Amino acid sequence: MTTPSFFGAILGSRAFFVFARVVFTFVFWGAGLGKIVDYSGTLAELAHFGLNPPGVWAPLVIATLLVGAGLIIVNRYAWLGCGMLATFVVLTIPIAHPFWKLPEPEATYHFHFFAEHITVIGALMMAAILCYREEPARAAAQVRREKQLHVA
Secondary structure, three states, rough: OOOOHHHHHOOOHHHHHHHHHHHHHHHHHHHHHHHHOOOHHHHHHHOOOOOHHHHHHHHHHHHHHHHHHHHHHOOOHHHHHHHHHHHHHHHHHHHHHOOOOOOOOOHHHHHHHHHHHHHHHHHHHHHHHHHHHHHHHHHHHHHHHHHHHHHO
């Protein structure tokens, strides 16, 4: 079955791809902005998880979330943004969700976070692939624009 033309037009739209990247990364840039807005809460959270001194870790966490999401949104070095965020998500598992160390029912609760995190990592892998595939199209469009400028 082929994709109906209406949906093909949406899926092929560069604007829709940008919108999708903004929505996809919301969990990261939203968290980064939230950590800035409630900086004292961020420091307390990091201290709670043993990331001391929290004043050193907080800017690193915020920068990772915002820069990683930003690279994906603008699709420049998106592979790096995806890698930054995937690494961040992987590191949160043993720090915040060590289900293998916890008694039931807390272990099951944190196992579900682990499963969601693995899914997010897979989605970041897909995003890196899609952004990578967009690069040749963007480069070809730039070449066409440059040729048009030279002709005019």
